[in-house]
Amino acid sequence: MARYLVRRLLQALFVLWAAFTLSYFVLFALPSDPVGIKLGGIDSTATPEEIAAVRDEYGIGDPVLLQYVKALRNAVTGDFGHSVQTGGEVRGMIADALPETLELTGLALLLTLVFGVGLALAATYARTRRLRQFLLSLPALGISMPVFWVGLLLIQVVSFQWRALPALGNEGFDSLILPAITMALPASAFIAQILAKSMTTALASPYIDTARAKGASRARIHIHHALRNAALPALTVFGVLAGNLLTESVVVETVFSRAGLGRVTAFAVDTQDVPVVQGVVVLSALVFVLVSLLVDLLYPLLDPRIATVPARRV
Amino acid sequence: MPASRRTAGRTVAIPGRTGAAVRRPGSRIRRPALLPAAAVALALTASACSGTDGTTATAADAGPPRAGGTLTLALAVDPTCLDPQQYGLNASLNVGRQLVDSLTDQDPATGEIKPWLAQSWEVNPEATQFTFHLRPGVTFSDGTPVDATAVKANLDGVVALGAKAQIAGVYLTGYTGSTVVDPTTVRVEFGTPSAQFLQATSTVSLGLLAPATLARSADERCQGALVGSGPFVFGSYKQNQSVEITRRAGYNWGSSLWHKEGEAYLDKVVYKIIPESGVRAGALESGQVDAISDIQPQDEGRFEGGAYTVVTRPNPGVVFGLFPNVVRPGLDDDAVRHAVQKAVDRPELTQTVLSPRYKPATSPLAAVTPDYVDQGAALGYDPEGAKRILDAAGWLPGSDGIRAKNGRKLSFDVVFAPAFNASQSVLELVQQQLKKVGVDLRLRKLTPGETNTVLAGGDFDFSYLNLTRSDPDVLRVLFSTKSANRGHLPVGPLDTALDQQSRLNDQGPRYGQVAEAQRVIVERGYVIPLFELAQVHGLAAKVQGVTLDASSRLSLHDAWLKG
Numbered sequence: 001m002a003r004y005l006v007r008r009l010l011q012a013l014f015v016l017w018a019a020f021t022l023s024y025f026v027l028f029a030l031p032s033d034p035v036g037i038k039l040g041g042i043d044s045t046a047t048p049e050e051i052a053a054v055r056d057e058y059g060i061g062d063p064v065l066l067q068y069v070k071a072l073r074n075a076v077t078g079d080f081g082h083s084v085q086t087g088g089e090v091r092g093m094i095a096d097a098l099p100e101t102l103e104l105t106g107l108a109l110l111l112t113l114v115f116g117v118g119l120a121l122a123a124t125y126a127r128t129r130r131l132r133q134f135l136l137s138l139p140a141l142g143i144s145m146p147v148f149w150v151g152l153l154l155i156q157v158v159s160f161q162w163r164a165l166p167a168l169g170n171e172g173f174d175s176l177i178l179p180a181i182t183m184a185l186p187a188s189a190f191i192a193q194i195l196a197k198s199m200t201t202a203l204a205s206p207y208i209d210t211a212r213a214k215g216a217s218r219a220r221i222h223i224h225h226a227l228r229n230a231a232l233p234a235l236t237v238f239g240v241l242a243g244n245l246l247t248e249s250v251v252v253e254t255v256f257s258r259a260g261l262g263r264v265t266a267f268a269v270d271t272q273d274v275p276v277v278q279g280v281v282v283l284s285a286l287v288f289v290l291v292s293l294l295v296d297l298l299y300p301l302l303d304p305r306i307a308t309v310p311a312r313r314v
Numbered sequence: 315m316p317a318s319r320r321t322a323g324r325t326v327a328i329p330g331r332t333g334a335a336v337r338r339p340g341s342r343i344r345r346p347a348l349l350p351a352a353a354v355a356l357a358l359t360a361s362a363c364s365g366t367d368g369t370t371a372t373a374a375d376a377g378p379p380r381a382g383g384t385l386t387l388a389l390a391v392d393p394t395c396l397d398p399q400q401y402g403l404n405a406s407l408n409v410g411r412q413l414v415d416s417l418t419d420q421d422p423a424t425g426e427i428k429p430w431l432a433q434s435w436e437v438n439p440e441a442t443q444f445t446f447h448l449r450p451g452v453t454f455s456d457g458t459p460v461d462a463t464a465v466k467a468n469l470d471g472v473v474a475l476g477a478k479a480q481i482a483g484v485y486l487t488g489y490t491g492s493t494v495v496d497p498t499t500v501r502v503e504f505g506t507p508s509a510q511f512l513q514a515t516s517t518v519s520l521g522l523l524a525p526a527t528l529a530r531s532a533d534e535r536c537q538g539a540l541v542g543s544g545p546f547v548f549g550s551y552k553q554n555q556s557v558e559i560t561r562r563a564g565y566n567w568g569s570s571l572w573h574k575e576g577e578a579y580l581d582k583v584v585y586k587i588i589p590e591s592g593v594r595a596g597a598l599e600s601g602q603v604d605a606i607s608d609i610q611p612q613d614e615g616r617f618e619g620g621a622y623t624v625v626t627r628p629n630p631g632v633v634f635g636l637f638p639n640v641v642r643p644g645l646d647d648d649a650v651r652h653a654v655q656k657a658v659d660r661p662e663l664t665q666t667v668l669s670p671r672y673k674p675a676t677s678p679l680a681a682v683t684p685d686y687v688d689q690g691a692a693l694g695y696d697p698e699g700a701k702r703i704l705d706a707a708g709w710l711p712g713s714d715g716i717r718a719k720n721g722r723k724l725s726f727d728v729v730f731a732p733a734f735n736a737s738q739s740v741l742e743l744v745q746q747q748l749k750k751v752g753v754d755l756r757l758r759k760l761t762p763g764e765t766n767t768v769l770a771g772g773d774f775d776f777s778y779l780n781l782t783r784s785d786p787d788v789l790r791v792l793f794s795t796k797s798a799n800r801g802h803l804p805v806g807p808l809d810t811a812l813d814q815q816s817r818l819n820d821q822g823p824r825y826g827q828v829a830e831a832q833r834v835i836v837e838r839g840y841v842i843p844l845f846e847l848a849q850v851h852g853l854a855a856k857v858q859g860v861t862l863d864a865s866s867r868l869s870l871h872d873a874w875l876k877g
Binding site: 031032036037039044045046047048050051053054082085086087088093096097152155156159160163166167168169170253254255256257258259260263264267 | 392394395476477478480481483484531532533534535536537552553554555556586587588589590592593596597599600601602761764765766767770791797798
């Protein structure tokens with residue numbers, strides 16, 4: 001187990017380095033730079049010399065490899081420098097924004113689990129064919145609704161018409177509900193789709209007949225026997241979704257006027273604010289690595305046939 | 315309805331700059347995903363626009379103003395940097411205006427310069443020397459005096475900021491230094507005539523900051539380490555979320571143009587950043603905020619008819635227009651530029667894709683700019699006239715309807731950055747209008763980063779932009795061959811007129827030169843003026859006394875809330 005973890009950790013480091021390096025050079029290859037974007041817009045009145053002076057101040061004039069090595073060395077210590085646009089320290093900006101986004105994605109994941117698993121269980125448990133087909137058709141609908149559209153619709157109805165919940169801001173749990181639902185709807189539809197399919201397969205397996213023959217109740221068979229076996233594919237997808245929610249926060253935070261990592265990312269990418277983008281990329285890579293590790297470690301708990309420790313090579 | 319992808323945010327380079335430029339008015343641009351995999355999402359931004367006018371929201375039955383209360387005002391864009399000396403974003407300036415005072419103020423109705431922190435001033439005949447006599451007893455909110463030394467430190471500081479002083483830098487072109495004559499008298503000197511400087515002292519971009527603030531780094535100041543002498547004091551700034559400012563106790567040196575003397579009425583102002591325009595409008599309708607900035611043309615209808623007040627004013631300065639690169643084949647022919655000028659139906663632009671609050675352009679300058687002269691007669695819609703001009707010049711329609719001469723087609727691109735949300739729709743309509751006379755216009759949307767390279771490289775036919783400033787000197791920035799001259803205009807009589815106006819501090823003769831400049835610009839087709847940008851803000855019925863200053867920035871000293 002220890003060896004497995006060490007190996008995963010080394011892999012994680014490699015992924016982080018690759019993400020950093022790739023994004024660094026992609027950003028560098030773009031035909032402009034953050035200082036030019038900040039100071040040299042279509043109606044800018046700054047002279048090229050003035051802009052060059054600011055560029056030097058940020059070290060943007062140095063050879064690319066030198067800049068890269070410097071940036072990498074600093075990044076290892078967690079120092080991503082300062083945002084060119086806002087002047088804020090990248091670490092601080094991320095530290096301020098991250099909790100807001102974690103709250104949001106945390107609640108969204110919880111709702112995803114509740115809606116997704118709930119729907120899949122209900123659909124496969126339903127006795128009438130019509131109800132079952134109705135429930136099974138819902139995920140397709142959920143997946144096809146664009147996130148920003150769902151968000152705007154919820155805002156329009158729940159906040160502006162019913163005045164039940166705030167449409168914007170980061171203040172309190174109330175302001176978290178609508179954006180979390182917005183994020184959870186497509187994600188839970190996805191989970192429901194996968195889970196319902198594997199539940200159907202599991203319920204058709206011979207071992208279910210055995211359980212039924214032993215006199216287990218319908219609910220017990222559903223939850224205890226079938227769900228446990230059917231959960232693996234959904235768990236894999238869940239891990240990916242957790243990471244995707246970070247991406248979705250870009251849209252959701254904008255629609256709901258929330259501060260958070262998504263907004264920081266959007267603005268940084270928009271303005272080619274390299275230090276901030278680097279910080280966000282490394283953080284996101286870290287999240288993906290951690291989530292997938294977590295998912296891998298959960299597999300054996302659900303299905304003892306899967307061993308974490310690989311069989312020794314002969 | 316613009317989804318999240320078209321939130322209001324920055325503009326081209328910077329959202330709604332003022333002063334010198336409307337830079338990234340609320341809109342952002344959607345850029346391609348640059349980063350690996352899911353690690354990064356698309357960046358979506360939008361920009362807002364800017365515009366202003368001293369319109370006041372005052373209902374006749376509002377009763378006597380009362381002090382107290384918190385005004386919640388939604389901004390379309392995150393201010394990004396709160397320092398008014400550095401940033402040109404509308405959102406930044408609409409916050410900064412409340413925190414700092416200026417030496418002078420400008421009457422939005424007449425363009426006249428009025429006393430504020432300077433009680434009086436003298437300008438030498440060459441417009442190179444400006445002596446200000448300061449009001450005594452004024453202090454920054456940290457208790458230090460607003461004296462001649464502080465004024466000198468501020469002007470020197472702006473110069474030291476270099477390109478980081480996005481708007482103010484231009485105002486101080488040719489600045490050679492300031493002399494502290496006595497504690498309340500400061501003399502500012504320029505190496506070249508700078509008649510525009512007096513108006514510049516009224517802008518928020520040359521608002522005064524405490525010496526302690528000037529000692530901080532540019533980055534710290536952006537983040538809110540700002541001490542000014544204004545009617546409000548900085549409280550907090552949470553990026554992408556909110557800015558809070560509170561009333562300065564003991565404030566007693568307001569502009570001579572304000573109605574109320576002494577402190578502001580409001581206890582506090584909370585700016586909330588709401589990028590999505592539909593959400594902003596809904597937030598006002600549902601009472602979640604008291605006021606919103608940057609109402610988009612498509613949302614304006616929601617606020618007509620009594621329950622709300624719409625505060626609006628056109629942006630002074632150079633209007634939105636097509637700026638030809640006159641060395642490009644086709645555009646080097648005066649006849650072609652004239653024909654394009656006549657082929658544009660400006661009222662159709664404002665009536666269809668914009669709103670009645672936006673005015674068709676009648677000069678390179680917006681009508682609220684001091685020394686504006688109506689050139690409307692030369693800018694009428696005359697498609698038949700345009701065709702005649704092109705026929706006479708030998709540009710004849712080809713089989714596809716596009717005119718050509720010697721194998722060269724009248725097909726032009728226009729580079730633009732979506733600084734103002736409706737820009738693309740405006741240009742699409744212009745494209746249709748030009749097609750009717752046989753001219754092909756191709757829209758080339760640029761990201762803020764690309765604009766630099768493309769404009770400096772000269773590989774474009776038209777550029778599309780505006781430049782906000784309440785002084786006609788703004789023409790010099792865009793049309794003088796001694797400025798960046800991205801249109802590659804030839805040296806000529808226009809330069810003389812622009813130079814002359816910068817030397818004349820006497821308004822009469824200066825007006826003559828500015829009028830001449832406007833005439834020549836239209837006559838030579840150095841710009842195809844389209845429309846005047848406007849600031850459009852919405853207020854709930856209880857919000858009173860919100861005004862827009864001469865540069866069309868929000869002024870909240872006189873604002874109050876009905877009980």
